[in-house]
Amino acid sequence: MTPMMTIEQLAAFFVEAFPGIATERHAGIVEIAPGRVRLRLEPDDASLRPGGIVSGPTQMGLADRAAYAAILAHIGPVAMAVTSNLNMSFLRAVEYAPVMADAELIKLGRRLATVDVRLWQDDPGRVLAQATVTYAIPG
Amino acid sequence: MTPMMTIEQLAAFFVEAFPGIATERHAGIVEIAPGRVRLRLEPDDASLRPGGIVSGPTQMGLADRAAYAAILAHIGPVAMAVTSNLNMSFLRAVEYAPVMADAELIKLGRRLATVDVRLWQDDPGRVLAQATVTYAIPG
Amino acid sequence: MTPMMTIEQLAAFFVEAFPGIATERHAGIVEIAPGRVRLRLEPDDASLRPGGIVSGPTQMGLADRAAYAAILAHIGPVAMAVTSNLNMSFLRAVEYAPVMADAELIKLGRRLATVDVRLWQDDPGRVLAQATVTYAIPG
Amino acid sequence: MTPMMTIEQLAAFFVEAFPGIATERHAGIVEIAPGRVRLRLEPDDASLRPGGIVSGPTQMGLADRAAYAAILAHIGPVAMAVTSNLNMSFLRAVEYAPVMADAELIKLGRRLATVDVRLWQDDPGRVLAQATVTYAIPG
Numbered sequence: 001m002t003p004m005m006t007i008e009q010l011a012a013f014f015v016e017a018f019p020g021i022a023t024e025r026h027a028g029i030v031e032i033a034p035g036r037v038r039l040r041l042e043p044d045d046a047s048l049r050p051g052g053i054v055s056g057p058t059q060m061g062l063a064d065r066a067a068y069a070a071i072l073a074h075i076g077p078v079a080m081a082v083t084s085n086l087n088m089s090f091l092r093a094v095e096y097a098p099v100m101a102d103a104e105l106i107k108l109g110r111r112l113a114t115v116d117v118r119l120w121q122d123d124p125g126r127v128l129a130q131a132t133v134t135y136a137i138p139g
Numbered sequence: 140m141t142p143m144m145t146i147e148q149l150a151a152f153f154v155e156a157f158p159g160i161a162t163e164r165h166a167g168i169v170e171i172a173p174g175r176v177r178l179r180l181e182p183d184d185a186s187l188r189p190g191g192i193v194s195g196p197t198q199m200g201l202a203d204r205a206a207y208a209a210i211l212a213h214i215g216p217v218a219m220a221v222t223s224n225l226n227m228s229f230l231r232a233v234e235y236a237p238v239m240a241d242a243e244l245i246k247l248g249r250r251l252a253t254v255d256v257r258l259w260q261d262d263p264g265r266v267l268a269q270a271t272v273t274y275a276i277p278g
Numbered sequence: 279m280t281p282m283m284t285i286e287q288l289a290a291f292f293v294e295a296f297p298g299i300a301t302e303r304h305a306g307i308v309e310i311a312p313g314r315v316r317l318r319l320e321p322d323d324a325s326l327r328p329g330g331i332v333s334g335p336t337q338m339g340l341a342d343r344a345a346y347a348a349i350l351a352h353i354g355p356v357a358m359a360v361t362s363n364l365n366m367s368f369l370r371a372v373e374y375a376p377v378m379a380d381a382e383l384i385k386l387g388r389r390l391a392t393v394d395v396r397l398w399q400d401d402p403g404r405v406l407a408q409a410t411v412t413y414a415i416p417g
Numbered sequence: 418m419t420p421m422m423t424i425e426q427l428a429a430f431f432v433e434a435f436p437g438i439a440t441e442r443h444a445g446i447v448e449i450a451p452g453r454v455r456l457r458l459e460p461d462d463a464s465l466r467p468g469g470i471v472s473g474p475t476q477m478g479l480a481d482r483a484a485y486a487a488i489l490a491h492i493g494p495v496a497m498a499v500t501s502n503l504n505m506s507f508l509r510a511v512e513y514a515p516v517m518a519d520a521e522l523i524k525l526g527r528r529l530a531t532v533d534v535r536l537w538q539d540d541p542g543r544v545l546a547q548a549t550v551t552y553a554i555p556g
Binding site: 018021050057061079080085086 | 156157158159160184185186187188189195199200203204218219221222223225226228229
C-alpha cells in the first residue's frame with residue numbers, strides 16, 4: 001500500500017473535481033501515509049446544528065471525503081469511484097472547532113475498497129464518530 | 140403514531156433551528172402522514188460530484204433530515220434529538236434533478252427512534268438509496 | 279420481479295446446500311411473492327441468551343437467510359451468492375417463541391442485491407429488528 | 418480502560434450464561450488487554466456454507482461475541498448488555514479453519530459501548546471482515 005499521489009496533487013484534484021465547492025471550504029489534507037490519510041475540516045455556519053455543535057451531515061461528508069482521499073491517494077485520481085455504503089456511529093458531540101478525520105484502508109480491492117474513518121478533535125484516542133465506508137471502483 | 144406538527148410548523152422549525160442554511164436551500168416538506176414524512180430536495184451546485192450526479196454527502200444529508208423530520212413531526216420540536224447511527228446503501232446514480240425522500244418510522248421509543256428512508260426521483264418503487272437512521276432523544 | 283422458485287424448491291436447496299444444519303433447524307419458508315419472501319424460525323436452545331430471549335446472532339442468521347432466500351427465489355439457486363454487508367438494528371427483545379422474517383428486495387441488480395428484512399412475532403407492524411443486507415452475485 | 422476480568426473468569430461467565438451452547442463450541446478467549454480482546458473460533462459443520470467457506474452468520478456471531486467479551490472484560494459480568502446495532506462488511510472468503518477476532522473498544526460509555534471487530538486467519542493485517550458493534554448497557 002504505497003501512496004501514488006502527493007498532498008498537493010490530491011488537493012488540486014478535489015478543487016477541480018468539485019467546482020461547486022469554494023476552494024477554502026474543502027477539507028485540508030494533512031497527511032498521506034501508506035494505507036492512511038488524515039484530513040482536517042474547519043466548520044462553517046452551514047455546519048452548525050442546534051446546541052452549537054457540528055451537524056451529522058457535516059461529519060458524514062467529512063468521513064466520505066476522507067475515505068475517497070485515502071483510496072485515490074493509493075490508486076490515483078479515479079474520479080468515478082462512488083460510495084456504495086457508509087455506516088456511521090456518532091459517539092460524542094463535535095464542538096464547533098476544527099475536526100480531524102483519520103482514514104485507514106481496510107481493504108483495497110480492484111472493484112471495492114473499504115475504509116475505516118475516525119473523527120476527533122483534541123485527542124486521536126477520544127473518537128467522536130466512526131465510519132466504515134465502501135467505495136465501488138469502476139473496472 | 141399521530142403527527143403533532145403541520146408542514147408549516149415543521150418548516151418554520153427547520154429555518155429557525157438551522158440559521159446557517161439559507162431558507163430556500165432547506166429540503167421541502169411535501170407530506171406528513173401517520174408514521175411517515177416525504178421531503179423533496181432541489182440540488183444545487185455544491186451537491187454535484189464528478190459525472191454530473193448528486194453527491195453521497197448530499198444524499199446522506201437529505202436522509203438524515205428526513206429521519207429528523209419524521210421524528211419531530213410525531214414528538215414535537217425537540218431540537219436536541221441527535222443522530223446516533225446512520226447506515227446508507229447507495230444503489231443507483233442520482234441525477235442532477237429534484238430528489239424525494241420517504242421516511243418511515245420503524246420504532247419510535249422514548250429514548251431512541253429508528254427510521255427507514257428511501258430516496259427516489261421518478262418512481263417511488265425504483266429506490267436510489269436506502270438509509271436506516273437512529274436518533275437519540277434526550278430524556 | 280417474478281419469483282422463479284417455489285417454496286418446495288427453495289427449501290430443498292437450503293437442505294442440500296447446508297448439510298451441516300439438521301433439516302428441522304432450517305427456518306421455514308412461509309411465503310414467496312413478487313419481490314418478497316417470509317420465513318419463520320422456531321428458536322432452539324442454542325438461540326437463548328441471558329434474560330430468556332433470542333440472541334442477536336440468531337436474529338442475524340435469520341435476517342441473512344431471509345435475504346438470501348428472497349434473492350434466490352428471484353434469480354434461481356445461485357449457491358455462491360455471498361453476503362457483502364449486513365447492518366442490523368435490534369429494536370426490541372425477541373421472546374423465546376417463533377420469529378417471522380419479512381424480506382423485501384430493494385434492488386436486484388446483476389452484481390449486487392440489497393434486501394430490507396424485518397423481524398416480528400405477534401404483529402408485523404411491531405418490528406423487533408430491521409436489517410439491510412447486501413449480497414454479491416457472482417458474474 | 419483497565420480490564421476487570423481475567424480470561425478464566427470471562428470464559429466461565431460465557432459457559433454459565435449460554436447453557437445451550439456446548440462448552441467446547443464457545444470461541445476461545447486468547448487475550449485480554451487494555452481496551453482490547455482477542456477471540457479464536459474453531460468452525461464446526463454448522464458453520465459451513467456452499468464453497469466450503471465459513472458462513473456469514475458464523476462470522477457475525479463471532480464478531481458479536483468478541484464485542485460482548487471486550488465490554489464485559491472492562492465493566493464486569495453484566496449479562497444483560499444487549500446488542501443494539503451491528504454493521505458488518507464481509508471482505509474476503511473465510512477458509513474452513515480457525516478464525517481470530519480482534520475487538521477494540523472505540524467508546525465505552527455508561528449506557529452505550531461501541532466496538533470495532535476485525536476477523537483474520539493468517540495475518541492480522543489481512544482483514545477478512547470488519548464489524549462495528551454497539552451494545553446497550555442497562556442503567
